[in-house]
Amino acid sequence: MRFSQILIPTTKETPNDASLVSHIYLIRAGFIQGYSSGLYNFLPLGKIVLDKVRAVVKDELDKAGAMEVSLGFVTPSSFWKESGRIEKYGKELLRFEDRHGAEFLLSPTNEESMVNLVKGSVKSYKNLPLNLYQINLKFRDEIRPRFGLMRGREFLMKDAYSFHIDNEDMLREFNLMEDTYSRIFTRLGLDFRIVEADSGAIGGSGSKEFMILADSGEDTIKVCESCSYGANIEVETGEVCPKCNSKLNETKGIEAGHIFQLGTQYSDALDANFLDNNGKAQPFVMGTYGIGVSRLLAGIIEQNHDDKGCIWTKESTPFSVEIIISNIKKKEEVVEATKLYDELKSKGIDVLLDDRRDRFGAKIKDFELIGIPTAVVIGKKLGDKLVEIVDRRTLEKTEIELDNLLDEVLKRV
């Protein structure tokens, strides 16, 4: 894509209400735009990153046998009355009436809707197990929205719900989802820890959180210095690892995923049963699994940035390579840059060509702010058949002979 034709409104101004690095950079680099408290528009670059992250999540869930659906966002309050959650959830639940006075809410999570969906379509143990997910809007009317995408009111979440004949099969799926989430977080280039957690407002018998390690994290977690054990401080009150007796260290994390062994709580409440192999009605045994998809964008940047801007990871970056034309008035630079641009595109590599009529300094500043992992600068030394490759993370510059350029770029993406 050509920079001159895409809307990337970069700015030097730090938004007034922003304290978190990811909030500041995602706005300054033109990924998102705030329009009301806790509400954001995704601009073209932000939408591309959102789609990339979503694709990784979908790919791993599909491989694990889960199936994507799309539930309505506007949900009858009656669903939540039946489960008894409507009062528990409090004022974060946004409720309203339609023109006929019927009560609705904007779903912050979809246990009730999904149980009703399955109740209406699955009758027999023969159709189980089943893992249904969606990657859809959610709304949570936070009292004090802040931190940009980290704690927005409207947000994109992947929520999955699995249905089983018994607890044993639910535990198998729970473990499969733990592995699947690990693959998702690893592919996104995140440094994370899986910790024992409190099940909170969702309920259930056991849960684990996926924590992105970051000093700015709102959660305090304890992690073992010897083994893989970790726990949220809400549930781990001891001072030695219960698994290996080593020391537990406190650190900060951003909750980006949460998986629950839910049991029959919602099936019982909503009277959702299947017929077992003896023809007897049994409540579905459930698990539920969430990932904060829009929050992941913020989490990636909290963990991957420097004082100049964002540094995207390989599978989350909006473009794999940026080509910078140093001086757009020099025809030979334009020709060489366009040639590389076309070659990379023909190989299926997503590339951003900075063809703006701006000074070179402004272009490099935008490259550092936006955070594409690799830049190719076509500049002054083109006469000597030399161009420069810049690594965004290290800011290291490497001079490359023009003849080796394509190979070198392909090596890095």
Next chain:
Amino acid sequence: MRFSQILIPTTKETPNDASLVSHIYLIRAGFIQGYSSGLYNFLPLGKIVLDKVRAVVKDELDKAGAMEVSLGFVTPSSFWKESGRIEKYGKELLRFEDRHGAEFLLSPTNEESMVNLVKGSVKSYKNLPLNLYQINLKFRDEIRPRFGLMRGREFLMKDAYSFHIDNEDMLREFNLMEDTYSRIFTRLGLDFRIVEADSGAIGGSGSKEFMILADSGEDTIKVCESCSYGANIEVETGEVCPKCNSKLNETKGIEAGHIFQLGTQYSDALDANFLDNNGKAQPFVMGTYGIGVSRLLAGIIEQNHDDKGCIWTKESTPFSVEIIISNIKKKEEVVEATKLYDELKSKGIDVLLDDRRDRFGAKIKDFELIGIPTAVVIGKKLGDKLVEIVDRRTLEKTEIELDNLLDEVLKRV
């Protein structure tokens, strides 16, 4: 994908509130599930079709140079007060207050939000033209929701907004969008007509509708029997074609797309300006372009069905081929079907394998109801190295020698 592992709750029962063929079949074949008046969940098959249609829309818009963004669904009422639309829109606009008493609405369309987005990020004529689109949820609180996806309350719409320095450039984009829409509707296999239309609640100086021709359509249109002229009956009151003086015939259509020459109405109201090449502030000249994405699913079925069920078109079908194992207890049928399944998948063809422990009759009925264009039946004559291919549209059955099967299937997809 294996039928035994995907949730496709087909049923013989016609939903009580359904009169329209697409409404009946989309529910009976397990594409969607109603959960409240005018509100639907997309089940796995429905989600796949939605994604396929969405991909065609996105592909053609991207090729035309438009850029995808994603605006918030929950919108401050102040945006609509500023444009003056909040009263005009009436009770179809769903309004509510958040926990602090601030007024919001669920967007049925996003002119105000998009003008505010561009106002906050585009300053100069150098950044124009710009065409931004999104494929997102919308809400319209219909007084009497009916006809399934055709007139739901929550629906998926592609809405695009273009910004220009003058009317001439806006007209260029308007024509480009007319061509782009024609390509989208053609790729989706629809028989459609472009007609002159009334601009209604959106406003503007000229608009055209894309009408899917169907007897069940709610709109009456007049189409010329000689030339390509057509118009909505709301704007065409004459009895001969104004272009060629031939006869105009009345027919029914489903409005699935609408493109508007909007002008400066919203830019003026919301004080959204750019600096022209003399440094003078000018209001953006706008166009706006909508496609009812979830409605298209219903439109495709209104035009493509018989008395047995749906008949999907090539680019909208959830799977290109269905393989039916006639008798799952016969090992040789399973082996041959699985071989073909793996071969087709390895060639990137999306295929559904009906591996259920059901009677053959039930499987064929489901194939006809769901409407995948081609089925391969692996059955009784396998001993003679013969299998059957069924064309869903014609229901024609062709016996094929096993050795020619792969070639024959590839020819049809």
